[in-house]
Amino acid sequence: MLDGCRYQYKYVKSSDRKLIVPAGVTYLTNLTSNSMQKHICILEDDTHIGFILELFLSSQGFQVSLCKTIAELADLSKKQLPDIFLLDIMVPDGSGLSFCKLLKQDPDKKHIPVLIMSAHVNADHFSEENACNDDFIAKPFDLDSLSKLLD
Numbered sequence: 398m399l400d401g402c403r404y405q406y407k408y409v410k411s412s413d414r415k416l417i418v419p420a421g422v423t424y425l426t427n428l429t430s431n432s433m434q435k436h437i438c439i440l441e442d443d444t445h446i447g448f449i450l451e452l453f454l455s456s457q458g459f460q461v462s463l464c465k466t467i468a469e470l471a472d473l474s475k476k477q478l479p480d481i482f483l484l485d486i487m488v489p490d491g492s493g494l495s496f497c498k499l500l501k502q503d504p505d506k507k508h509i510p511v512l513i514m515s516a517h518v519n520a521d522h523f524s525e526e527n528a529c530n531d532d533f534i535a536k537p538f539d540l541d542s543l544s545k546l547l548d
Contacts, residue, residue, distance in 0.1 A: 434458055436481075438470060441514075486514070487517060515535065
């Protein structure tokens, strides 16, 4: 365990640096070129979860942009549209769910898949008439399950 986090880690040597990756995750050093990678924007304010997501999804071939606030994510999404949004519901400056609704009202962004993640609500909370997200994943989540949702 690292800093009280529930995940197990292992050290992986890549070039000149050591990386800490979740146990059981293969760290790929030769990924496809950036032009072929899917870009995922993640909204996650928890440092440990953000670290795990960024490292895992990068190892799966995604180009990852990690934002800790809605303001940061909104600014980034004005500059570059991702292929997928992965949003935590509860963040310091608002709600990932509110940001999701704004995305789905924007003609330039409404086609982008949005996955909502939360430890505080479950999938039943999202009824079809008020849900803006394309899928939901409950925390804590299994990285393999997340990977399947993103395929």
